[in-house]
Amino acid sequence: MTREAEPAADHTNPMEEHWVALAAQGNEDAFASLVRAHQDRLYRVALRLVGHPADAQEAVQESLLQAWQHLDGFRGDAKFSTWVTRILINRCHNVLRARKLTVPLPDDPGSDRGLPQAPATEDLAVRAQRRDAVRAAVLSLPFDQRAPLVLTVFGGYTHAETGRILGISETAAKVRAHRGRKTLLSRLQEWR
Amino acid sequence: MSPSNRADDDRLPCGVGVDDLLTQVAEHAHPRDPAHQRSCPHCRAALAALADLWAPVTELAAEDVRAPASLLQEVMAQIRELSRNAWHAVLTDPTGQTRIAARVVGAVARLAAESVPHVSVALGNGRPETRAGQSPSPTEIAGAAGEPATDVGVAGSHVIIDVQIAVDYGVPIAHVAQAVRSRIIEHLVAHTGLTTSEVNVIVIDVLASPPTET
Structure with missing residues (x-):
């Protein structure tokens, strides 16, 4: 599982601090190490937030470029991953605002995007269909619920880390993530 | 403490909040009252339903999504x-x-x-x-x-x-x-x-x- 290799959300990593310090002095190799360490998680978050792989890749690339250009202003009072994820969240928000994203939701319970009527007959195709339904349901959430839900469920961030990324308290992050979960479940239930 | 708003919290006939059960399922949290949960048919039924609904979310979260090589x-x-x-x-x-x-x-x-x-x-x-x-x-x-x-x-x-x-x-x-x-x-x-x-x-x-x- 790839997630185990990723930097822990709430612990400082001396090697990462070293890379950040070198990168701030213009060391491109050090920055490449930071990109390698964080790109999978950043991409996963972006993909669940904006839905399209190409948009997600572009959002991550632009965020990393922005981070590189402003590394001299990064004071280390936040972790690099928190800081760059915050940039990414803003970037994704802008992408969605520009796109005025409307996700077609399966309003017909019998449509092939809906959840299966008979879970007992589940096979791989049905499970894939259920995951598609989750993807669409996540994209249908309002952004203030989607961002904390995606960060905690798909990004693996703690509520504390999510709060720091979104600039809200840990409690507020917990409340919003929970609201997102409830909305998500009610959408999935409607589609059954 | 559960992040749920108590005023909106749906409760089972046994008095347990559905929000607490959802948090338990989604975050793999420990039950507040394990002994009650083991014996309560309402809790067990609700947990089973929530786990079934949440399963595709867990599956999607477990997908091995990697950044493109480029x-x-x-x-x-x-x-x-x-x-x-x-x-x-x-x-x-x-x-x-x-x-x-x-x-x-x-x-x-x-x-x-x-x-x-x-x-x-x-x-x-x-x-x-x-x-x-x-x-x-x-x-x-x-x-x-x-x-x-x-x-x-x-x-x-x-x-x-x-x-x-x-x-x-x-x-x-x-x-x-x-x-x-x-x-x-x-x-x-x-x-x-x-x-x-x-x-x-x-x-x-x-x-x-x-x-x-x-």
Whole structure:
């Protein structure tokens, strides 16, 4: 599982601090190490937030470029991953605002995007269909619920880390993530 | 504490909040009352239903999503492009490379311009050289904000200079601008070895000459 290799959300990593310090002095190799360490998680978050792989890749690339250009202003009072994820969240928000994203939701319970009527007959195709339904349901959430839900469920961030990324308290992050979960479940239930 | 709003919290006949069960399922949290949960048919039924609903979310979260292989390459290519074109001039020699920071080139250009009679270099923010579609960023400006306004667009061993000047009132501006252009080209090749491909002179002010005593 790839997630185990990723930097822990709430612990400082001396090697990462070293890379950040070198990168701030213009060391491109050090920055490449930071990109390698964080790109999978950043991409996963972006993909669940904006839905399209190409948009997600572009959002991550632009965020990393922005981070590189402003590394001299990064004071280390936040972790690099928190800081760059915050940039990414803003970037994704802008992408969605520009796109005025409307996700077609399966309003017909019998449509092939809906959840299966008979879970007992589940096979791989049905499970894939259920995951598609989750993807669409996540994209249908309002952004203030989607961002904390995606960060905690798909990004693996703690509520504390999510709060720091979104600039809200840990409690507020917990409340919003929970609201997102409830909305998500009610959408999935409607589609059954 | 559960993050749920108690007023909206649906409760099972046994009094347990559905929100608590959802948190338990989604976060793999421990039950508040394990003994009750083991024996309560309401809790067990609700947990089973929630687990079934949440299962595809867990499956989706467990998908091995990796960044495309091209992402790192794209980012680093853009960074190298920025480094090459905006921050340094590069003189390549068989024995190695000399990188001259854009602010150094800018400083030489400014001093050269100031050495021309009737010229003073204005202070102000310069125009950063940006590629199409990019917005200016402070990090792309040669020299920190507030430094004398000599802008330098650097690419390899060829440089483009934008210099903002103020000239004394009464002197022919076009003539002075041409002198500034020539002086900058001379100084840059003499002091840095760089070739100036373009010098754009922007006259932003005219200053009254000090009164001469009679």
